[in-house]
Amino acid sequence: MTFHHYSVLLRETIEGLAIRADGVYVDGTLGGGGHALSICERLSERGRLIGIDQDGAAIEAASERLKDYRDRAVIVRGNYEDIAEILMRLQIEQVDGICLDLGVSSYQLDEGERGFSYRTDAALDMRMDQRGERTAADIVNSYSEEALFRIIRDYGEDRFARNIAKHIVQYREKKRIETTLELSGIISGAIPARVRALSGHPAKRSFQAIRIELNRELEVLENTLDRMIDLLSEGGRLCVISFHSLEDRIVKSKFRTAENPCICPPDFPVCSCGRKSRGIVLTKKPILPSEEELLENRRSQSAKLRIFEKRTEGN
Numbered sequence: 001m002t003f004h005h006y007s008v009l010l011r012e013t014i015e016g017l018a019i020r021a022d023g024v025y026v027d028g029t030l031g032g033g034g035h036a037l038s039i040c041e042r043l044s045e046r047g048r049l050i051g052i053d054q055d056g057a058a059i060e061a062a063s064e065r066l067k068d069y070r071d072r073a074v075i076v077r078g079n080y081e082d083i084a085e086i087l088m089r090l091q092i093e094q095v096d097g098i099c100l101d102l103g104v105s106s107y108q109l110d111e112g113e114r115g116f117s118y119r120t121d122a123a124l125d126m127r128m129d130q131r132g133e134r135t136a137a138d139i140v141n142s143y144s145e146e147a148l149f150r151i152i153r154d155y156g157e158d159r160f161a162r163n164i165a166k167h168i169v170q171y172r173e174k175k176r177i178e179t180t181l182e183l184s185g186i187i188s189g190a191i192p193a194r195v196r197a198l199s200g201h202p203a204k205r206s207f208q209a210i211r212i213e214l215n216r217e218l219e220v221l222e223n224t225l226d227r228m229i230d231l232l233s234e235g236g237r238l239c240v241i242s243f244h245s246l247e248d249r250i251v252k253s254k255f256r257t258a259e260n261p262c263i264c265p266p267d268f269p270v271c272s273c274g275r276k277s278r279g280i281v282l283t284k285k286p287i288l289p290s291e292e293e294l295l296e297n298r299r300s301q302s303a304k305l306r307i308f309e310k311r312t313e314g315n
Contacts, residue, residue, distance in 0.1 A: 006034075006106055006296075006297045006299065006300070007031075007032075007034025007035050007038075007101070008101060008103060008241055008289065008293075008297070008299075008300045008303045009241055009287065009289060009293070009300070009303055009305045010034060010035060010038060012287050012305055013035055013099055013101075013239050013241065013305060014035070014038050014039065014042070016237060016239045016282070016287075016305065016307040017039070017097040017099060017237055017239055018097070018237060019039060019042045019043070019096075019097065020047070020096060021042065021043055021044040021046070021047055022043075022044055022046040022047050023043070023047055023048075023095075023096035023097065024047070024048045024049075024050070024092060024094075024095045024096055025039050025043075025047075025048070025049050025050070025095060025096060025097045025098070025099075026049075026050045026051075026052065026083065026087075026095050026097070026098045026099070027039065027049065027050070027051045027052065027098075027099055028052050028080030028083060028098060028099065028100045028228075029052070029053060029080060029099075029100050029101045029102065030051035030052055030053035030058055030059070030062045030075065031053060031055075031058050031061075031062070031101060031105050032058065032061045032062060032065065032105065032107070033051065033058075033061065033062030033065035033066050034065075035099055035101060036049055036051045036062060036065075036066060036073065037065055037066060037069075039099075040066060040069040040072060040073055041069075043069075043072050044072075045071055045072060047072050048072055048073075048074070048092075049066075049069070049072055049073045049074070050073075050074050050075075050076065050086070050087070050090065050092070050095075051066070051073060051074070051075045051076065052075075052076050052077075052078055052079075052080050052082075052083065052086060053075075053077065053078075054077065054078060054079045054128055054129035055105070055108070055128055055129065055130070056077065056130060056131075057107060057111075058105065058107075059075060059077045061107075062075060063075055074090060079129070079220065080100065080220070080224060081220040081223060081224045083098075083224065083227065083228060083231065084227055084230075084231065087231065094231055094232065094233040094236070095231055095232060095233065095236060096232070096233055096235075096236045096237075097232075097236055097237045097238070097239070098228050098231070098232065098236075098237075098238045098239070099238075099239040099240070099241075100238075100239070100240045100241065101241045102217070102221065102240070102241060102242050102243060102247050103241065103243045103299070103303070104116060104128075104211070106299065108128070112180075113125075114126070114127075115127075115135070115136060115180055116207070116211065117180060117207075118180055118181075118183075118184040118187075118201060118203035118204065118207045119184075119201070120180065120181075121179055121180060121181040122179060122180050123135075123137070123178065123179060123180075124136045124137040124140065124177065124178060124179055124180055124182070124183055125137070126207075126210065126211045126214050126215070127214065127215070128215045129215075134214065135214070136183075136210050136211065136214050137176075137177060137178060139151075139210055139213060139214055140168055140172070140177050140183060140210065141172050141176050141177055145165045145166060145168075145169045146165075148164075148165035148168055148169070149161050149162050149164075149165035151209050151210065151212075151213045152164055152165060152205070152206050152209045152210075154209070154246075155208065155209035155210075155212040155213060155218070155246065156205035156206050156207075156208050156209030157205060157245070157246075158205040158206060158209070160190060160191050160192075160195075161206075163190045163191070164186075164187050164190040164191070164206055166190070167186050167187070167189055167190035168183075168186055168187075168190075171186050180207075183203070183206075183207075184201075184202075184203040184207075187202055187203040187206050188202045188203060208244070212246075217247075218246055218247065218250060221247060221250050221251070222250050222254075225238070225240075225250070225251065225254040225255075226254065226258070229258055229278055229279065229308065229310060232279075232310040233310070234310060234311065234312060234313055235309065235310065235311070236309070236310050237282070237307055237308065237309050237310070238307070238308045238310075239305060239306075239307050240305070240306050240307075241303055241304070241305050242303070242304050242306075243302050243303055243304075244302060248286065248304050248306070251306050252286075252306065255281045255306055255308045256281065258277070258278040258279060258281075258308060259277055259278070259279060259280055259281050259308075260277060261275035261276070261277065261278070262275055263275060276312070277311070277312075278310060278311075278312060279308055279309050279310040279311040279312070280308070280309055280311055281306070281307070281308055282307040282308065282309050283305065283306045283307045286304035286305055286306050287304070287305040287306075287307075288303070288304060288305075289301070289303055
């Protein structure tokens with residue numbers, strides 16, 4: 001299957017980066033290379049694009065897509081949490097912009113063998129980096145009932161998390177859970193029929209939760225945003241596209257704290273904590289997809305773009 005990923009909020013992200021022709025930019029979630037290609041098209045021979053992705057299929061697809069820009073594009077297989085180390089190896093101290101598209105690619109969702117989909121029968125995998133040893137099957141077959149409950153409640157925001165976890169544990173006492181449809185069926189059985197009839201697919205939230213846990217998605221995001229701001233040059237911008245409330249909450253909170261890090265009590269007349277602002281949030285409200293984009297790609301529906309600009313001079 002050809003690697004395909006619709007570049008969500010492409011125009012808005014490129015505008016948000018305010019690209020300079022001789023600048024250095026990082027696409028931390030390279031995917032099929034859509035955002036990276038648009039960046040490269042705006043760079044001169046002195047500019048540079050570093051594309052990072054942990055998915056081997058994405059690396060292969062993006063390398064082909066960016067083949068005309070080999071003079072200014074460097075592609076690295078890795079996790080964006082290692083951005084500082086990757087840039088150090090490339091002898092780059094600061095960059096002018098970074099973008100993240102946190103969505104699962106259309107390829108990953110549609111390629112049944114990857115195990116991300118609850119609609120296609122496949123091995124229960126869900127690894128974004130297939131070099132990793134642990135799979136989704138390891139989580140559902142080894143985590144305690146309490147741990148499964150917390151994951152599905154916190155990462156899936158499913159009100160039936162307790163019952164879903166209970167059904168998973170009861171099922172695996174008889175047989176190891178191996179496939180996506182097997183797990184999907186267990187989850188469906190844990191949700192009342194009246195709810196299944198009125199809501200979307202009953203397994204959607206639980207599959208999301210297990211995928212987030214397996215790939216450490218929220219942990220990586222939480223731990224890396226501050227590091228990315230540190231790596232920006234003065235006036236550099238960080239653009240982050242999120243797809244569900246948990247991601248967006250982290251981005252919003254991190255950006256707000258970077259803009260206003262003061263921890264003094266609100267009634268203090270003058271700040272005494274000494275914490276300095278690292279820049280400004282350019283998106284007081286997130287940028288959402290246009291009507292045209294929503295008609296073209298329904299998976300853009302939940303996308304939100306937030307932009308932070310580093311400004312430290314004069315603080």
